[in-house]
Each structure stands twice: as C-alpha cells, then as structure tokens.
Amino acid sequence: MTTRLKGIGAHAVLLFFAATALFPLALVLLNSVKTNTEIVRNPLALPSTFTFENFVTAWTYGEFGTGFLNSVLLTGTTVVVVLTCSTLAGYVLAGKKIRSWPVVMVYLTMAMTVPVQLFVFPLYSIVAAVDLLDNPMVVGVIIAAINIPFATFLMRTFFLNVPRELEEAAQVDGVSTAQFVWHVLLPIVRPGLITVGVVVGLNAWNEFLISATFLQDPDQQTVTLGFLSMNGTFSTELGAMMAGALILIAPVLAIFVALQRYVVDGIASGSVKG
Amino acid sequence: MTVTAVRPTTTPAPARRPARFRRRRTLINHLLIAPALLLSVGIVVIPGLLTAFTAFTDWSGVGLDANLVGLRNFREILADPVFGTALENNLRWVAMFLTIPAVLGLLTAWLLLRRRRTRTFYQVVYLMPYVLSPVVNALIWLSIIYNPNGGLVGTLNDIGLPVSAPLSSLTGAFYAAAAVDMWHYWGFLTVIYLGAMRQTPVDQVEAAIMDGADSWQVFRNVYLPSIRPALLLMAVMTVIFSFLAFDYIYLLTQGGPAHSSEVLGTYAYAFAFSAFQFGKASAVALVMSFFGLIASCVYTWMSRKQDD
The missing domain is CATH 1.20.5 (Single alpha-helices involved in coiled-coils or other helix-helix interfaces)
Known part of the structure; x- marks a missing residue:
C-alpha cells in the first residue's frame, strides 16, 4: 500500500514539473487565437471566438517569410559544415591515424570551452573589415566553428565502434575507398550523423548573440530576430505576439519530437564521457 | 597498421x-x-x-587605429560601480544555477529511473523549453507572464494580489530573468543525470537492496557516488556558463532598470556595441573568461585527484 502511495506521489511530482515546463507554452497556444481585449481581460480564459488574424499580422510584420529563408540558409550552412568537418576529423582521431592525435584532442577540449564573448568583438571587426556582415551563411560558418569540437568528439566515439579489422579486410579485398565509405562506414555512423545534425541544427537555429550582432539588415535577419523586432511595435498587440511565438515554436517542437531519440541520446551520452 | x-x-x-x-x-x-x-x-x-x-589598447573596433594603454581599461572597469554590480550578479547566478536546476534535475531523474514506460514522455516534455530559442522563451515570459498589462501579473493585480511588475523592479528584475533561464534549462540536467544514473552497475544497486537499504539510502550511497563525474562536469560547466550569461538578461532587462540586473556579459556587450570601446569590452571579456578558466582548472585538478 505504501509503495502504491509512493508511486502516486512520484507521478504527482513528475506531472507537476511537466505542467511547469508546459504552462507558458500552453498560454501561447491559448492566447494566439484571442483578440487583444480578450487577452487583457484574462489571459487564462478560454477563447470565446477564434481569430486567425493574429497569425497574418505576425507573419507580415515579423517578416517571417524572409526570416524563415535566412534561418534555413544559416542553419543549413552550419549543419553541412559541421557534419563534413567533424566526420572527417572524427574518423582520423578515432583511428589514431596521425601521430599528433593526442595534441589535437587536447586542443579541441580547450577550444570547446572558449566563450563566445572572448572572440566575438575582434571577429566582428574582422568580418566588418572584409565586408561580410549581414550574411546568414557567414554567421552559419561562425556557428559551425563553435560547434566543431563537440561534434568531432561525438563523431569520434561513433567511429571507435568501427572494428579496425573491417577496414583492413576491405583494403585487402580490393574494395575501393568510396565503396567502403558508402557501404560500410556510413551505415555504422549514421545515428551519429543524425544526432550531431539535429543538435547542431537546433543550436544554430536558436543562436542569438552572434546572429543579432552580425545580422543588422532586416532583409538578412533570421526568423527569431524578425520576431524580436516585432516586440518594439507590437508589445501591446499580445495576440499577434502569441501567434508569432506559436509560428516559431511549432516547427521546432515538431522536429524535436520526431527526432527526440537522437536529441536525448546525444545529450545523455555527451556528458557521460568521464 | x-x-x-x-x-x-x-x-x-x-x-x-x-x-x-x-x-x-x-x-x-x-x-x-x-x-x-x-x-x-x-x-x-x-x-x-x-x-x-x-584588452590593453584603446581600440574602437573600427580600423587598425589602436594605442597600447597598459592596464588602463582594467583600472577603469574596476573603478566603475556597475562592474561590481555585474560581478555580484554573476556570482548570484552561479549560486542559483548550481542549486535550483541541479536539485530539480536530480529529483526528476531519480523519479524517472524506475519508470520505464513514461520515461521518454517526461524527458521530451522537460526538454521542450530547452530546445526553443532564447528569443522565443524570453518574449513569451515578457509578454504573457511578466507583463502588467495583459500578462499573468496583470491578472493577479486584477484579482487583488498586489504583485509589482517583476521586470521593472530594482530587486526583482535580475531574479525574474534568471527564473526564465532556469525554467528553460533544468530539463537538460534531468536528461544528463538520468543518463548517468542508468550507467550505475545493477549488481551494486541489488547488493544495497539486499543489505536492507531503503530507497533514500540507495540514492545517497549508490547512485550519487556513481554519477559523481557527471555531477562534477555539470557543476564546472554551470560555473563557466554562469560567468558568460547573456541571452536572457539582455532580452528581458537589457541589464536594467538602472543597471541593477547587469551581468558581465551585457556589460561587455554595451561597451562594444553601444559605446564602441572595444578595448574595454575585451578587458571585461578577459575577466569573464578568467573565471571560467579557474573552473576548468579546478575540474582538471579534481578529476585527477579522483583517479589517484
């Protein structure tokens, strides 16, 4: 009986924290279809009428069309650059294929802890000097450079699972490198590629400090920055703000839920190195 | 080979x-x-x-025109009372983030450990705020919760609870911003700690139960020591990132009102991009990174001691 009670108590605690996590998001959903007067009267009340005007307002004034395009461009650049660089480097490091591999490992550990604020000010001046500000792809490459050390470590652990005999046997049997990579290596490290891709992709999509600093031109801003610019003019239009928030939340949560296994595994494995 | x-x-x-x-x-x-x-x-x-x-120059950030000024930038920021407030706030940030999210993370991870069927569901829900952008999270809290005109705070006022608007309060703004960051962050620790707890050897747990240990004793004497490396790593990461805190403060309070919620990150940023004093901004950035470096050194030293 007591164990049963304990079980109920545990579930109550877990549910309480789930509610804490979801409550602000539920408020967004609830108020995105309400008129402003209705929200000001009571943000907790259910909508009496559904209005979808808020979504049109948010999409137009937040410039979400160009914003989404720029965000996709930025995130795509980051993911492609990180996957390419970290896969190649992770492969070399896992096989200890260069003599200086321990030095590289130490370097990457240190690079991982370098804070953004330590390099962002001179980097801004350099990028401004070569006239590359207001370019989402440039920001994508910068964010990629920040994520490369962690992604390389993750890819390395996946390559460590590839038995060395496999590569040697393939060489002996005259399998071409391309065939070996495509048919043997790729299937083994695919979960790693997805994990790195989705974690790094979320990092790039959500990044604020660098994007806000390097992308000042409204036509080059990411969708989150477009939403932020709405805050000044629409801070009294709560319905439009909530609709804008919902437009930004929905795709991210959809991708997260679809790929949750990889995100959770990525987070859980990344820390349990020691 | x-x-x-x-x-x-x-x-x-x-x-x-x-x-x-x-x-x-x-x-x-x-x-x-x-x-x-x-x-x-x-x-x-x-x-x-x-x-x-x-950090040792008077560089404006534009062009190559910079003169060495020795320690002047450091002397000037040390003499600035806002620097003191910012550093103090960073230390408060460390204290809060080392305790509140860690306790929530440990509690929920411990409760999820034996719930095989619902474990995934709860982890996904707890991570939802974590995977959203700071801009979105901050604006949600800013407009529908902390807002005295139309937000939850306004509703509380309407029903007679005299709650002042948190973000315009001299003492409350800093904690209001920290609360949003913690709300977004603690689920991450749940996943980390649960992942670490699941690595605990089953025979150790069974042996403890055979010896008649109750569930608190199992947690205290088996799981906690077993996840020590993860706890330590997260503590160090928390210290490092607490000195770099920027997003939520900048988005919710801009360091205000009257610099009361300033942290070193927003303080440095204002030097660079409002005052165009890149030299001073660099000096502050160096100070911030220095605290992180100390944390990393302590971590390396502690983990080496553990190996002995």
Missing part, C-alpha cells in the same frame, strides 16, 4: 612501396583533419588571442 602485417601473401609489391604508401596516407589524413582545425583556429582561437591583446 599496414596490410602486409595482416596478410603478407597478398602484397607482392617491392619493399619500398609501403613507405611511400604510408607517406601518402599520412598526407591524406592530415588533409582530412585540416578543415576542422582551420575553422576552429581561424574563427575562435585567433580572434580570442586578439581579445587578449586589445
């Missing part, structure tokens, strides 16, 4: 070939690792070293 070592009969090539072959392989391997290193060095390390240099 060479093929000859495995099956000598299949490599009839002359003895010189493996050496040349190996040299070519080495070159290729260096080329494979080069892009990762070049990007990291060029974008992170070289500008990072430049910061360490510009």
Whole structure:
C-alpha cells in the first residue's frame, strides 16, 4: 500500500514539473487565437471566438517569410559544415591515424570551452573589415566553428565502434575507398550523423548573440530576430505576439519530437564521457 | 597498421612501396583533419588571442587605429560601480544555477529511473523549453507572464494580489530573468543525470537492496557516488556558463532598470556595441573568461585527484 502511495506521489511530482515546463507554452497556444481585449481581460480564459488574424499580422510584420529563408540558409550552412568537418576529423582521431592525435584532442577540449564573448568583438571587426556582415551563411560558418569540437568528439566515439579489422579486410579485398565509405562506414555512423545534425541544427537555429550582432539588415535577419523586432511595435498587440511565438515554436517542437531519440541520446551520452 | 602485417601473401609489391604508401596516407589524413582545425583556429582561437591583446589598447573596433594603454581599461572597469554590480550578479547566478536546476534535475531523474514506460514522455516534455530559442522563451515570459498589462501579473493585480511588475523592479528584475533561464534549462540536467544514473552497475544497486537499504539510502550511497563525474562536469560547466550569461538578461532587462540586473556579459556587450570601446569590452571579456578558466582548472585538478 505504501509503495502504491509512493508511486502516486512520484507521478504527482513528475506531472507537476511537466505542467511547469508546459504552462507558458500552453498560454501561447491559448492566447494566439484571442483578440487583444480578450487577452487583457484574462489571459487564462478560454477563447470565446477564434481569430486567425493574429497569425497574418505576425507573419507580415515579423517578416517571417524572409526570416524563415535566412534561418534555413544559416542553419543549413552550419549543419553541412559541421557534419563534413567533424566526420572527417572524427574518423582520423578515432583511428589514431596521425601521430599528433593526442595534441589535437587536447586542443579541441580547450577550444570547446572558449566563450563566445572572448572572440566575438575582434571577429566582428574582422568580418566588418572584409565586408561580410549581414550574411546568414557567414554567421552559419561562425556557428559551425563553435560547434566543431563537440561534434568531432561525438563523431569520434561513433567511429571507435568501427572494428579496425573491417577496414583492413576491405583494403585487402580490393574494395575501393568510396565503396567502403558508402557501404560500410556510413551505415555504422549514421545515428551519429543524425544526432550531431539535429543538435547542431537546433543550436544554430536558436543562436542569438552572434546572429543579432552580425545580422543588422532586416532583409538578412533570421526568423527569431524578425520576431524580436516585432516586440518594439507590437508589445501591446499580445495576440499577434502569441501567434508569432506559436509560428516559431511549432516547427521546432515538431522536429524535436520526431527526432527526440537522437536529441536525448546525444545529450545523455555527451556528458557521460568521464 | 599496414596490410602486409595482416596478410603478407597478398602484397607482392617491392619493399619500398609501403613507405611511400604510408607517406601518402599520412598526407591524406592530415588533409582530412585540416578543415576542422582551420575553422576552429581561424574563427575562435585567433580572434580570442586578439581579445587578449586589445584588452590593453584603446581600440574602437573600427580600423587598425589602436594605442597600447597598459592596464588602463582594467583600472577603469574596476573603478566603475556597475562592474561590481555585474560581478555580484554573476556570482548570484552561479549560486542559483548550481542549486535550483541541479536539485530539480536530480529529483526528476531519480523519479524517472524506475519508470520505464513514461520515461521518454517526461524527458521530451522537460526538454521542450530547452530546445526553443532564447528569443522565443524570453518574449513569451515578457509578454504573457511578466507583463502588467495583459500578462499573468496583470491578472493577479486584477484579482487583488498586489504583485509589482517583476521586470521593472530594482530587486526583482535580475531574479525574474534568471527564473526564465532556469525554467528553460533544468530539463537538460534531468536528461544528463538520468543518463548517468542508468550507467550505475545493477549488481551494486541489488547488493544495497539486499543489505536492507531503503530507497533514500540507495540514492545517497549508490547512485550519487556513481554519477559523481557527471555531477562534477555539470557543476564546472554551470560555473563557466554562469560567468558568460547573456541571452536572457539582455532580452528581458537589457541589464536594467538602472543597471541593477547587469551581468558581465551585457556589460561587455554595451561597451562594444553601444559605446564602441572595444578595448574595454575585451578587458571585461578577459575577466569573464578568467573565471571560467579557474573552473576548468579546478575540474582538471579534481578529476585527477579522483583517479589517484
């Protein structure tokens, strides 16, 4: 009986924290279809009428069309650059294929802890000097450079699972490198590629400090920055703000839920190195 | 490593070939690792070293016109009372983030450990705020919760609870911003701690239960020591990131009202992009990174001591 009670108590605690996590998001959903007067009267009340005007307002004034395009461009650049660089480097490091591999490992550990604020000010001046500000792809490459050390470590652990005999046997049997990579290596490290891709992709999509600093031109801003610019003019239009928030939340949560296994595994494995 | 070592009969090539072959392989391997290193060095390390240099100059951030000014930037920020407030707030940030999210993370991870069926569901829900952008999270809290006109705070006022608007309060603004960051962050720790707890050897847990340990004792004496490396790593990461805190403060309070919620991150940013004093901004950035460096050193020292 007591164990049963304990079980109920545990579930109550877990549910309480789930509610804490979801409550602000539920408020967004609830108020995105309400008129402003209705929200000001009571943000907790259910909508009496559904209005979808808020979504049109948010999409137009937040410039979400160009914003989404720029965000996709930025995130795509980051993911492609990180996957390419970290896969190649992770492969070399896992096989200890260069003599200086321990030095590289130490370097990457240190690079991982370098804070953004330590390099962002001179980097801004350099990028401004070569006239590359207001370019989402440039920001994508910068964010990629920040994520490369962690992604390389993750890819390395996946390559460590590839038995060395496999590569040697393939060489002996005259399998071409391309065939070996495509048919043997790729299937083994695919979960790693997805994990790195989705974690790094979320990092790039959500990044604020660098994007806000390097992308000042409204036509080059990411969708989150477009939403932020709405805050000044629409801070009294709560319905439009909530609709804008919902437009930004929905795709991210959809991708997260679809790929949750990889995100959770990525987070859980990344820390349990020691 | 060479093929000859495995099956000598299949490599009839002359003895010189493996050496040349190996040299070519080495070159290729260096080329494979080069892009990762070049990007990291060029974008992170070289500008990072430049910061360490510009902290001792009066550089405005534009052009190459900079003069060495010795320790003047450091003297000036130390004399600025806002620097003191910012540093104090960073220390408060460390204290809050080392305790509140860690306790929530440990509690929920411990409760999820034996719930195989609902574990995934709860982890996904707890991570939802974590995967959303700081901009979105901050604006949600700003407009529908902290807002005295139409937000939850306004509703509380309407029903007679005299709650002042948190973000315009001199004492409350800092904690209001920290609360949003913690709301978004603690689920991450749940996943980390649960992942670490699941690595605990089953026989240790069973042995403790056989010895008559209750569930608190099992947690205290088996799981907690077993996840020590993860706890330690997260604590160090928390300290490092607490000195770099920027997003939520900048988005919710801009360091205000009257610099009361300023942290070193927003303080440095204002020097660079409002006052165009890149030298001073670099000096503050150097101070912030220094605290992180101390945390990393302590971590390295502690984990080495553990290995002995």
